[in-house]
Amino acid sequence: MPNRPLTLPKQDCVDCPIRHKAVCAHCEPDELSVLEEIKFYKGFSAGQPIVWAGDQMEFVGSVVSGVASMTQTMEDGRRQMVGLLLPSDFLGRPNRETVAYDVQAATDVVLCCFRRNPFHQLITTTPHISQRLLEMTLDELDAAREWMLLLGRKTAREKIASFLTIIARRDASLKNMPSLGGPLTFDLPLTREAMADYMGLTIETVSRQMTALRKDSVIELDGKRHIIVPDFEALLAETGDDDDGGLPA
Amino acid sequence: MPNRPLTLPKQDCVDCPIRHKAVCAHCEPDELSVLEEIKFYKGFSAGQPIVWAGDQMEFVGSVVSGVASMTQTMEDGRRQMVGLLLPSDFLGRPNRETVAYDVQAATDVVLCCFRRNPFHQLITTTPHISQRLLEMTLDELDAAREWMLLLGRKTAREKIASFLTIIARRDASLKNMPSLGGPLTFDLPLTREAMADYMGLTIETVSRQMTALRKDSVIELDGKRHIIVPDFEALLAETGDDDDGGLPA
DNA sequence: GGTTTGGATTGACCTAGATCAACCCAAATT
DNA sequence: AATTTGGGTTGATCTAGGTCAATCCAAACC
Numbered sequence: 001m002p003n004r005p006l007t008l009p010k011q012d013c014v015d016c017p018i019r020h021k022a023v024c025a026h027c028e029p030d031e032l033s034v035l036e037e038i039k040f041y042k043g044f045s046a047g048q049p050i051v052w053a054g055d056q057m058e059f060v061g062s063v064v065s066g067v068a069s070m071t072q073t074m075e076d077g078r079r080q081m082v083g084l085l086l087p088s089d090f091l092g093r094p095n096r097e098t099v100a101y102d103v104q105a106a107t108d109v110v111l112c113c114f115r116r117n118p119f120h121q122l123i124t125t126t127p128h129i130s131q132r133l134l135e136m137t138l139d140e141l142d143a144a145r146e147w148m149l150l151l152g153r154k155t156a157r158e159k160i161a162s163f164l165t166i167i168a169r170r171d172a173s174l175k176n177m178p179s180l181g182g183p184l185t186f187d188l189p190l191t192r193e194a195m196a197d198y199m200g201l202t203i204e205t206v207s208r209q210m211t212a213l214r215k216d217s218v219i220e221l222d223g224k225r226h227i228i229v230p231d232f233e234a235l236l237a238e239t240g241d242d243d244d245g246g247l248p249a
Numbered sequence: 250m251p252n253r254p255l256t257l258p259k260q261d262c263v264d265c266p267i268r269h270k271a272v273c274a275h276c277e278p279d280e281l282s283v284l285e286e287i288k289f290y291k292g293f294s295a296g297q298p299i300v301w302a303g304d305q306m307e308f309v310g311s312v313v314s315g316v317a318s319m320t321q322t323m324e325d326g327r328r329q330m331v332g333l334l335l336p337s338d339f340l341g342r343p344n345r346e347t348v349a350y351d352v353q354a355a356t357d358v359v360l361c362c363f364r365r366n367p368f369h370q371l372i373t374t375t376p377h378i379s380q381r382l383l384e385m386t387l388d389e390l391d392a393a394r395e396w397m398l399l400l401g402r403k404t405a406r407e408k409i410a411s412f413l414t415i416i417a418r419r420d421a422s423l424k425n426m427p428s429l430g431g432p433l434t435f436d437l438p439l440t441r442e443a444m445a446d447y448m449g450l451t452i453e454t455v456s457r458q459m460t461a462l463r464k465d466s467v468i469e470l471d472g473k474r475h476i477i478v479p480d481f482e483a484l485l486a487e488t489g490d491d492d493d494g495g496l497p498a
Numbered sequence: 499g500g501t502t503t504g505g506a507t508t509g510a511c512c513t514a515g516a517t518c519a520a521c522c523c524a525a526a527t528t
Numbered sequence: 529a530a531t532t533t534g535g536g537t538t539g540a541t542c543t544a545g546g547t548c549a550a551t552c553c554a555a556a557c558c
Contacts, residue, residue, distance in 0.1 A: 072398045075491050080401040082394035093387055100391060127376040134383045138342055141386060142349060144393040145331035149321045151400035152329040152449025156545065192506060200401025205545055207507055223554095224506065242324050405515065441536060454515055456537055472524095473536065 038118040044068075044105040050091075057099045059113040060092030066109030067189035070101040071197060081197040083140075086170050086189075090136055094120040107189050151200045154240055159199040160209045161238035164219065168229060184229045192224075213238070287367040293317075293354040299340075306348045308362040309341030315358030316438035319350040320446060330446040331393075335419050335438075339385055343369040356438050400449045403489050408448040409458045410487035413468065417478060433478045441473075462487070 042061070044050055050068055051057050063085050070083030082101060085091055091103065094116065123130045150162050171186040172178075188195070192203045192210075199206070213219045218235055220228040229235050291310070293299055299317055300306050312334050319332030331350060334340055340352065343365065372379045399411050420435040421427075437444070441452045441459075448455070462468045467484055469477040478484050 070394075072394065074398070074402065074489055076489075078402040078489075080398040082397045095384075101394070124376065124380065127373065127379060130376060130379050130383055131373065134379055134386060135344075137383060137386045137390060141390050141393060144390060144397065145319075145321065145350070148331045148393065148397060148400055149323070149329040151397055153323065153327040202546060203506075204508085204547080208545090211507075240323055240325075240327075440534095451516060452536080453517080453538085457515090460537075 038115045040113050040115075042111045042113055044109045044111070046105055046107050046109075048105045050103040050105055050109070050111075051099045053100055053102050054098055056097060057092055058116050060090070060094055060116055060119055061111040061113035062090045063087050064110040064112050067106040068103055068109050069106050069190070069194055069197075070103050072101055079197045080200060081194065082144075084198065087174055089140075090133070092116065094123055094133070106191075106194060156199075156201055156205050156209050157212065157238060158240040159201065160195075160206065160213060161218070161235055162241065163195065163199060164227065164229070165232075165235060165239055168227075168232065168235075181232055184232050186227055186229075188225045188227060287364045289362050289364075291360045291362055293358045293360070295354055295356050297354045299352040299354055299358070299360075300348045302349055302351050303347055305346060306341055307365050309339070309343055309365055309368055310360040310362035311339045312336050313359040313361050316355040317352055317358050318355050318439070318443055318446075319352050321350055328446045329449060330443065332389075333447065336423055338389075339382070341365065343372055343382075355440075355443060405448075405450055405454050405458050406461065406487060407489040408450065409444075409455065409462060410467070410484055411490065412444065412448060413476065413478070414481075414484060414488055417476075417481070417484075430481055433481050435476055435478075437474045437476060 040059075041064070042059075044066075053072075065087055068085040068091070069081050070085065071079050071081045073079045083103075085103070091111065092099070123133070150159055154162060167188065168184055168186055172184070190198065192206050195201075196203045196206045210219075210221070214221050217230065218238055220230065222228060289308075290313070291308075293315075302321075314336055317334040317340070318330050319334065320328050320330045322328045332352075334352070340360065341348070372382070399408055403411060416437065417433055417435055421433070439447065441455050444450075445452045445455045459468075459470070463470050466479065467487055469479065471477060
């Protein structure tokens, strides 16, 4: 696993997951600058594994740029994605040695990491950070529950539409485009296979429903990855959610 | 919602969710006895709603006895359970005013509650508690991820078998029966409908798969709710999980 | 410039689980 | 004792999405 040399362009500074300046390369350390001493960056290229389920994981960290997926695989090969890590999302459990799921870079990924033990130490002495982590974990739990509704009760078309709105929302918030309503454009960070694993579908069904949405003019496709949504409200109407549904984030 | 008068028998003391003696009726308060002043109990009878999505929720708390479910409902009535609250599970977000899901008592339920604002106050000043809550929330997230695999990739039979092992495990840990291997007996805390909402199935499919498991001697049914598992390993083999899978708890 | 290669699409067909409908059964009601 | 009532079961049929197989297509590689 050859980690690339890493230069972090300024615009890649994201809102720090623990809401602390010291986690970003270009921010000045403040009273918790001890973090600087246990911080390092890791780069992964698209497709590369980040950790395997059962591995020791000697760091925790947050996604600075790129997208990673957490998946669970059954003995016969059936796979289900159980986490999608986008910029500002946190990876790892401070006080657990091994990791429970396979984590893989979906696109090129940059992680801002902290050595696990000192970070855990820090948590126990800094209420600020454990409260922030609790907040983030609760948000993740809410997202997981939306996801469960998608997996358990939505049709294939609704699943695709919901997935697209989730990506669109996160993409927009990354670009600081607060209000979504009109036309809108973004890139899919996942292959059709990864999308299928996200939604509990096959790649064929994903493909068919994508073309169906295209034929019904809900979306336009430019290549395989670039999506144009002429009317976000129209896409929302396909999700099966009541209007304001989904994650606020 | 007529809350019953509440007398809490001693054996119903469960391991406190925040690992703090003051949450149990029969335990002595300790250095954090301030909790006693904001603590109260609530009882709900089977079927009764505890909170509706969107309601103000002025308390947080943990399940002392009984089972409650969290569900999400789509406009057309499709329902998905997204949380199953068993004894020792925690309910509510300290710093969120409204609740995001319908919570309903599946059996008679006793909650040990704390007024939300003072409890939140306490968290911000007591790292002990927020760390414990973080731990619990992370466990809940792991459970949600197992659940996502069940919803997205398992067959109806595997779903039923997995659900039964989850209930069996929790029931056994409640009775302090550490090692599961041989025969085993427990009651289902849910109706067939609630089971269907748990697994993203219809009640008919749940019913059919239960009788299929019975005909294949994986389980025995005594009435509709009482389950006898002659060989727990045989049930595990039906879940699709690799041997040690599922939640450790 | 031809050829791998790997993701993506499309078509034909099949099946697990949904749907619709009848019936069961035990506990509560009168 | 008859009768609701509500959860549960069982059967017949239907269909959304899976499976299998062929083809497409653009980027990477000789």
